[in-house]
Amino acid sequence: MSEKILFRNMDLPGYTGSIGDYLKQGGYQALSKALKEFQPSEVIEIVKKSGLRGRGGAGFPAGAKWGFVPKGEDKPRYLSCNADEGEPGTFKDRQLMERDPHQLIEGMVISSYAIGAKTAYVYIRGEFRKAARILEQALEESYSRGFLGRDILESGYDLEIYIHRGAGAYICGEETALLESIEGKRGNPRLKPPFPASVGLYGSPTVINNVETLCNVPHIVLRGPEWFARIGTPKSTGTKIFSVSGHIERPGNYELPMGTPLRELIYQHAGGIKNGRRLKAVIPGGSSTPVLTPDKVDVPLDFESVAAAGSMLGSGAVIVMDETTCMVRVAMILARFYHHESCGQCTQCREGTAWMHKILKRVEEGRGSQGDLELLLDICDNMKGKTICPLSDAAAMPVESYIQHFRGEFEEHVREKRCPFQEGSKLYV
Numbered sequence: 372m373s374e375k376i377l378f379r380n381m382d383l384p385g386y387t388g389s390i391g392d393y394l395k396q397g398g399y400q401a402l403s404k405a406l407k408e409f410q411p412s413e414v415i416e417i418v419k420k421s422g423l424r425g426r427g428g429a430g431f432p433a434g435a436k437w438g439f440v441p442k443g444e445d446k447p448r449y450l451s452c453n454a455d456e457g458e459p460g461t462f463k464d465r466q467l468m469e470r471d472p473h474q475l476i477e478g479m480v481i482s483s484y485a486i487g488a489k490t491a492y493v494y495i496r497g498e499f500r501k502a503a504r505i506l507e508q509a510l511e512e513s514y515s516r517g518f519l520g521r522d523i524l525e526s527g528y529d530l531e532i533y534i535h536r537g538a539g540a541y542i543c544g545e546e547t548a549l550l551e552s553i554e555g556k557r558g559n560p561r562l563k564p565p566f567p568a569s570v571g572l573y574g575s576p577t578v579i580n581n582v583e584t585l586c587n588v589p590h591i592v593l594r595g596p597e598w599f600a601r602i603g604t605p606k607s608t609g610t611k612i613f614s615v616s617g618h619i620e621r622p623g624n625y626e627l628p629m630g631t632p633l634r635e636l637i638y639q640h641a642g643g644i645k646n647g648r649r650l651k652a653v654i655p656g657g658s659s660t661p662v663l664t665p666d667k668v669d670v671p672l673d674f675e676s677v678a679a680a681g682s683m684l685g686s687g688a689v690i691v692m693d694e695t696t697c698m699v700r701v702a703m704i705l706a707r708f709y710h711h712e713s714c715g716q717c718t719q720c721r722e723g724t725a726w727m728h729k730i731l732k733r734v735e736e737g738r739g740s741q742g743d744l745e746l747l748l749d750i751c752d753n754m755k756g757k758t759i760c761p762l763s764d765a766a767a768m769p770v771e772s773y774i775q776h777f778r779g780e781f782e783e784h785v786r787e788k789r790c791p792f793q794e795g796s797k798l799y800v
Contacts, residue, residue, distance in 0.1 A: 547567060710728045734784050
């Protein structure tokens with residue numbers, strides 16, 4: 372199946388992403404269908420039947436999440452689009468917003484209708500200035516054509532969408548930290564339960580979905596859940612956008628059916644390893660996921676298969692590393708990132724990420740000692756599953772996997788008192 376769903380308009384000559392271009396390609400037909408033919412509960416059932424799972428990283432069924440919103444409460448309901456996209460290696464949502472913004476807006480309106488929300492927010496990463504400008508223009512176009520505001524398409528349904536720009540904090544990609552930030556507070560994750568579906572934004576029921584997730588909704592409503600469910604695998608349906616970067620000939624975003632082999636993505640679509648070198652390691656789902664070695668290159672890219680191979684599909688950010696790469700330096704740089712981005716609420720995360728970076732830095736610089744690897748593994752064990760949010764796990768799991776698969780390389784750094792990959796080290800400044 373080579374049909375594109377989310378990128379279908381972007382390949383058209385002269386397509387600008389304006390509302391005029393979007394309408395010419397059938398845009399907002401799904402919204403009209405949803406409002407005129409279905410009750411909100413029926414839209415939720417359609418999304419459930421499609422098997423659509425969250426594309427932000429967790430892979431939780433979108434329809435099931437919508438169904439958790441309590442019925443019969445007087446409190447307002449909210450939809451929040453998570454457009455923070457702070458996971459290193461991930462750059463798919465930015466392309467969706469910049470190149471086809473109305474696809475996202477239509478998905479948000481349908482989703483808001485399904486859960487009974489009258490107000491929705493796009494929480495967008497602060498660095499995405501261009502995407503924010505484009506979305507603001509697209510929202511104005513949608514209001515002017517009656518696709519937003521009061522009595523949308525004369526259906527009696529009202530919705531306001533606001534753009535909330537973040538300030539560059541990775542932690543605000545975590546859904547409850549995102550809600551805290553929208554409320555004007557420091558972006559610290561909340562304890563769960565209660566979950567946002569029952570106590571979310573301003574203490575009211577809230578659904579948080581990723582950009583890519585919401586962009587799928589119009590297509591599912593318009594073409595039917597059975598059509599979507601036939602794409603991909605039985606448990607991971609539809610297509611997925613994979614952000615491919617690193618030592619690769621053609622880095623970029625590739626929309627492919629769920630279950631596409633990793634080998635096909637790397638060697639066919641992305642052109643293979645740069646300069647004819649050998650594959651050494653692949654991060655399959657963003658920097659927070661455990662690394663895969665070349666013997667796993669035939670793994671199908673779906674949630675279940677990647678998990679069975681010892682990693683996670685995550686956000687679909689595929690980072691390719693060749694034989695010149697120093698895995699100790701990669702681990703050190705990632706530890707530095709997570710140390711910098713920890714909100715500091717939890718001792719295990721605040722102190723653990725700091726010590727991980729400090730130890731990995733001295734090993735990389737040739738100042739490591741024999742007990743450092745066991746100390747690192749002990750720190751990782753103390754960080755996992757013991758904090759308010761998953762950032763601590765996101766820092767620990769990759770480091771564990773680097774030591775597990777490349778222990779000899781770490782030991783060589785300690786034994787030789789230097790980094791043996793001088794050329795590779797320069798690639799990660």
